Every structure is written in structure tokens, then in C-alpha cells.
Amino acid sequence: MTAKTMAEQVLSARSGTDARAGDVVVCDVDVVLGTDGSGPMAIDYFGAMGGTRLARPGTVFFSLDHYAPPTTDATRAFHARIRAFAAAHGATVFGVGEGISHQLAAERGIVRPGTLLAGADSHAVTCGALNAFAIGVGSSDLAAAMLTGQAWLRVPQTIRVRLDGALGAGASAKDAALTLVAMLGADGADYHAIEFAGSGVATLGMDDRFVFSNLMVEAGAKAALFPFDACTESYLFAAGVSASAYAPVASHAGAAFAGDRVLDLSAIGPCVARPHAPDDVVVLADAAGTPVQMVFVGTCTGGRVADFHAMRRAFDAAGGRVAPGVQLVLTPASAPVLEALMHDGTLTHLIAAGADVTTVGCGACCGTSGVIPSDGATVLSTANRNFKGRMGAATARIFLASPAVCGAAAATGRIPSSLTDREAP
Amino acid sequence: MIIDGRARVLGDDVNTDYIISSRRKRETIDATALAAFLLEGVDPAFAASVRPGDVIVAGRNFGCGSAMEVAATVILAAGIRAVVASSFARSFHRNAINNGLLVLVADTSGVREGAPVRMVVADDDARFEDVAGGVVRPAAPLPPIMRDILAAGGLVGYLKANGRFCEHPPREAPCRP
Numbered sequence: 256m257t258a259k260t261m262a263e264q265v266l267s268a269r270s271g272t273d274a275r276a277g278d279v280v281v282c283d284v285d286v287v288l289g290t291d292g293s294g295p296m297a298i299d300y301f302g303a304m305g306g307t308r309l310a311r312p313g314t315v316f317f318s319l320d321h322y323a324p325p326t327t328d329a330t331r332a333f334h335a336r337i338r339a340f341a342a343a344h345g346a347t348v349f350g351v352g353e354g355i356s357h358q359l360a361a362e363r364g365i366v367r368p369g370t371l372l373a374g375a376d377s378h379a380v381t382c383g384a385l386n387a388f389a390i391g392v393g394s395s396d397l398a399a400a401m402l403t404g405q406a407w408l409r410v411p412q413t414i415r416v417r418l419d420g421a422l423g424a425g426a427s428a429k430d431a432a433l434t435l436v437a438m439l440g441a442d443g444a445d446y447h448a449i450e451f452a453g454s455g456v457a458t459l460g461m462d463d464r465f466v467f468s469n470l471m472v473e474a475g476a477k478a479a480l481f482p483f484d485a486c487t488e489s490y491l492f493a494a495g496v497s498a499s500a501y502a503p504v505a506s507h508a509g510a511a512f513a514g515d516r517v518l519d520l521s522a523i524g525p526c527v528a529r530p531h532a533p534d535d536v537v538v539l540a541d542a543a544g545t546p547v548q549m550v551f552v553g554t555c556t557g558g559r560v561a562d563f564h565a566m567r568r569a570f571d572a573a574g575g576r577v578a579p580g581v582q583l584v585l586t587p588a589s590a591p592v593l594e595a596l597m598h599d600g601t602l603t604h605l606i607a608a609g610a611d612v613t614t615v616g617c618g619a620c621c622g623t624s625g626v627i628p629s630d631g632a633t634v635l636s637t638a639n640r641n642f643k644g645r646m647g648a649a650t651a652r653i654f655l656a657s658p659a660v661c662g663a664a665a666a667t668g669r670i671p672s673s674l675t676d677r678e679a680p
Numbered sequence: 681m682i683i684d685g686r687a688r689v690l691g692d693d694v695n696t697d698y699i700i701s702s703r704r705k706r707e708t709i710d711a712t713a714l715a716a717f718l719l720e721g722v723d724p725a726f727a728a729s730v731r732p733g734d735v736i737v738a739g740r741n742f743g744c745g746s747a748m749e750v751a752a753t754v755i756l757a758a759g760i761r762a763v764v765a766s767s768f769a770r771s772f773h774r775n776a777i778n779n780g781l782l783v784l785v786a787d788t789s790g791v792r793e794g795a796p797v798r799m800v801v802a803d804d805d806a807r808f809e810d811v812a813g814g815v816v817r818p819a820a821p822l823p824p825i826m827r828d829i830l831a832a833g834g835l836v837g838y839l840k841a842n843g844r845f846c847e848h849p850p851r852e853a854p855c856r857p
């Protein structure tokens with residue numbers, strides 16, 4: 256047998272074939288993940304396909320995250336349909352306030368190393384941080400996976416990204432991942448899987464790895480897998496998954512890669528992506544001084560506990576009060592994140608300093624729920640996309656940055672020129 | 681399969697939020713109703729100017745961003761028959777095929793707005809023609825499963841007919857019929 260990439264190994268195992276880049280294979284799907292954004296259409300497709308039962312009900316999950324809480328009759332009805340469908344067919348629903356779909360799949364131990372996850376959300380790739388082949392699909396593919404337990408996939412070629420060194424003070428995984436997106440370009444990984452490698456991997460915690468995998472879809476990646484190591488194992492153990500419950504994959508020596516890129520983590524500094532493209536990345540100094548009217552900390556990219564801690568440190572160091580004329584909006588990515596931030600006092604502190612906290616879920620990320628920016632507002636956000644109109648206001652300008660940069664800006668009302676040592680994550 | 685149409689030329693990196701804004705989905709996900717807002721982020725007058733049979737001719741990375749499927753169904757609902765682009769984001773490409781919207785990867789440079797174009801898809805051949813300019817460009821051939829899904833009018837028709845996914849070559853008993 257010849258050497259295989261991680262992607263080829265997972266898809267070989269799930270299809271029962273000797274899968275090679277370029278082959279089209281039919282795979283068994285281990286986790287089928289829908290949201291309230293993609294779920295209602297998937298239920299329509301499922302019915303139209305003649306579906307009467309789920310192939311494997313225990314593998315099907317829906318999260319009510321995009322419209323949390325629902326604010327229109329239409330979105331209330333989406334939730335009711337998903338709940339009724341799941342109850343009738345034995346699927347699991349995570350309700351409003353429980354969390355973002357792929358965050359829940361990770362922290363509840365649903366997605367495991369070596370498995371195939373099909374999520375009807377482009378950021379399902381986030382779960383690749385756990386050494387899984389996790390892809391975003393649309394509603395029809397979700398329906399097909401619900402009905403047949405399978406998906407057809409073209410086995411992707413893989414780009415290997417070697418991470419060297421370690422992040423220095425002031426730099427975060429968000430800065431490094433944005434830099435990588437800019438390096439690859441918005442279509443630089445189209446149709447490709449990304450595999451991370453190198454000594455830098457061990458310096459990154461799971462929360463950092465989720466940020467990397469999450470943002471790789473902004474370069475078009477189909478999946479973005481991290482190698483399995485002790486860090487992955489302890490994260491899964493904490494999620495209640497023992498090592499006997501999964502089989503990690505590691506790429507074989509001599510596996511063929513479509514490209515090799517190197518990112519030196521020690522050379523990364525704070526940066527921002529400018530409106531209206533996630534790959535339009537500049538160093539912080541090039542955007543410094545830009546006044547902001549809204550700062551958003553949340554989403555599946557920047558809404559985990561470590562993100563809020565980094566944001567708080569920088570916010571406190573820059574004055575510790577929300578600047579006049581700024582709205583600071585905080586939306587934890589899941590209920591456990593919210594609880595952790597309540598227990599450790601982070602939220603009490605930030606609310607007293609002038610922050611607004613909104614319902615757990617996607618929040619203001621894509622204009623479906625939460626706070627919509629004012630016309631013409633400049634927004635600084637920990638999210639992953641800054642397309643024109645993304646947050647529901649066509650005239651808003653969205654900059655993407657790390658939680659620390661967002662924290663400093665919330666306190667000063669401007670994009671900072673640098674992070675002081677005390678502000679550094 | 682041969683599709684003739686009028687080119688509607690777009691640029692690079694047209695993301696699915698530009699094709700149809702998430703904000704519009706708070707009121708409905710009915711593609712027919714949403715078609716009035718097709719590509720409003722790129723050109724507010726676009727939707728009203730679409731004629732049945734139009735073909736989108738785009739640059740690189742068409743359909744990047746969110747995997748939301750209405751981005752494909754709203755294009756169909758507006759009466760557009762096909763999209764040809766120099767590259768696609770993979771989730772849009774899948775969604776298009778799954779709904780019977782022909783998508784072809786070909787060099788689209790130099791095609792003028794409104795120009796007559798033709799797409800040809802056969803078993804081992806696919807091409808894109810700028811009819812007025814007399815230019816014929818090879819397109820990436822579609823794998824058999826994609827052609828089967830397109831021929832069935834999309835994934836719904838395909839799974840209704842077959843009951844499951846069929847492989848090429850098949851590993852098990854042949855798919856029905």
C-alpha cells in the first residue's frame with residue numbers, strides 16, 4: 256500500500272476503498288450536523304427524496320444557533336419544524352442558547368479523530384482541529400446523509416502547512432490564521448484539504464487549533480486537519496471520550512502533497528483583515544487609529560473562554576471602560592463558555608464596564624440574530640468573515656482581528672497601533 | 681447536454697452572502713420570493729435585469745463563503761440556467777449540481793456582458809463557447825456521479841430513482857433501475 260495523506264486515510268476507511276486524491280468515493284458519514292440555517296431546507300429535501308426515516312438517528316444533530324433567539328415568525332417556524340422533525344425521527348436538537356453547532360460537536364465529544372463529519376455549515380471545518388475530516392455541505396447533502404448515512408466525495412489533494420516556532424507576546428492564533436489565509440489567498444485552497452504539521456503544532460492549545468481550522472475555509476479549504484497528540488487526547492478526555500473510542504490518523508511518510516507551505520509562528524504579529532475580504536490582511540499599524548463604533552467578541556472563531564480572557568486583559572490594560580460611542584457586544588459560543596465566564600467573574604467585570612451580552616450562538620456574526628451595526632458603522636470583530644453586508648448592515652465596514660486587539664479597541668474607541676505587554680494575550 | 685444563453689458577467693470572489701444576503705433569510709427561504717434580491721449586494725438592479733436562460737459568467741472562486749444552499753436555488757429561481765466560472769468554492773459547486781444547476785469550470789476571461797454563450801457537457805467532453813467571439817474553451821469534465829445527479833435534475837431526483845448513492849464502478853449490486 257502506498258503512502259496516504261490524512262484525508263486519503265479517512266476517506267479510504269469510510270468508503271471501504273483504496274481512496275486516492277482525485278477519486279470520487281461514497282463514504283459513510285459519522286456525524287451529520289445541521290443548523291437552523293440549513294436544517295429547514297434539509298428537511299424539505301429529505302421529504303422530497305421520499306425520506307421516511309433517518310439511516311442512523313444517533314448520528315444526526317441540529318443546533319438552533321443562527322436564529323438565537325428567533326425574532327421573526329419565519330424563524331420561529333424554522334425552530335418548530337426542526338424540533339418536530341427531530342422528535343419524530345430520533346435526532347438530537349441543541350436548543351437556543353446551547354451553542355454553535357461545530358463548537359458543540361467538539362466540546363461534547365461528538366466528533367472524534369479519524370472520523371468523517373458532514374456539517375451543513377461552511378465552518379464545520381473547525382472540527383478538523385480534532386484530527387477529523389470535517390467538511391461543510393449544503394442542505395441537500397445534509398438531507399442525503401440523513402437519508403442514506405452517506406455522502407459522495409471527491410478525495411481532495413492536500414496542502415501541507417508546516418508551523419514552525421511559537422507565537423510571541425502580542426500574537427494570537429487569530430493573527431497567525433489570518434496571515435495564513437492572506438498567504439494562501441481567498442481561493443488558494445479551493446478543493447484542497449489542509450494538513451498542519453511541524454513543531455509549532457505542539458505549542459498550540461485546542462482553542463488555538465480550532466481558530467486555524469475554522470479560518471481555513473476562508474481560503475477555500477474542504478477540510479483542515481491537525482495531527483493528533485497529547486493535547487487532542489486530553490481535550491477529548493475532558494469531553495468524556497476515552498482513547499479507546501477513536502482511531503487517529505497521521506499522514507504516512509512519503510504521502511504526496513499538492514503543496515508545502517511554511518508559517519513561522521514566531522514571526523507573527525497582530526494584524527487585521529480589512530473590509531470587505533478576510534484575505535485582505537494588514538499589520539495592525541496599517542489600520543491603527545481607525546475609529547470603531549461596535550466591537551463584537553464571539554462566533555465560532557473567537558467566542559471561546561481563552562478568547563474572552565485575552566480580550567479582557569487587553570481591555571483592562573487599555574483603560575477597562577467601554578469608550579464613549581462604542582458598543583461592546585459579547586456572545587459566548589456555547590453555554591459552557593458562558594458558564595465558565597460567569598464563574599470566573601469575566602462577565603460581571605465586563606458588564607460593569609459597559610459591555611452588552613447577547614444570547615449564546617452565532618449572535619451578530621451574519622445578521623441573522625443579535626446586534627445589527629448602525630448604517631456606516633465601523634465594526635471590529637473576532638469573527639471570520641467581513642463581506643459587505645455580512646452583519647446585516649450593507650454600509651457597515653467590518654475589520655477582523657484577534658480578541659486582544661478587539662479588547663483594546665473597545666476601551667479606546669480606535670484600532671490600536673500595537674498591544675502593550677500587559678495587553679498581550 | 682447543450683445550454684445556450686446570454687452572458688451575465690461577474691468578477692472574482694462573488695460570495696454566497698452577495699448572491700443572497702443572510703438578512704433576507706430571516707423572512708423566508710423560499711427561493712422564488714428571494715429571487716428578487718439576487719446579487720443585490722453586487723448590483724441592486726441585477727435581479728430585475730435577469731432574463732430566463734441567462735448564464736452567469738464569473739471569475740475566480742464563485743460562491744465562496746457560507747455553504748447556504750439558497751445561493752444555488754435562488755439563481756435557478758431567477759431563471760438562470762448555468763454558471764461558468766474560472767473556479768468555484770466547493771460547497772457552492774456541490775449545491776449547484778445537487779439542484780440541477782449546471783456549473784462548469786473554464787477560462788472565462790474576455791467574455792462581454794450580454795454576449796451569447798454555449799455550454800456543452802458530454803461523457804468525456806465539456807466546453808464553454810463564446811459564440812460571438814468564436815472562442816471555444818475546454819471545461820473541466822464532470823465526474824460520472826455529478827453527471828448522473830445533473831441528469832436526474834438534482835439530488836432529489838437521483839435519490840428518488842436510486843434510493844442510495846451509486847459508485848463508478850459499482851462495488852455492490854448495480855443501482856436500480
Ligand code: SF4
Pocket residue numbers: 320321355376378554555556616617618620621638639
Ligand atoms: S458564528 Fe458565524 S461563522 Fe460561525 S457558524 Fe455562526 S454564523 Fe457561521
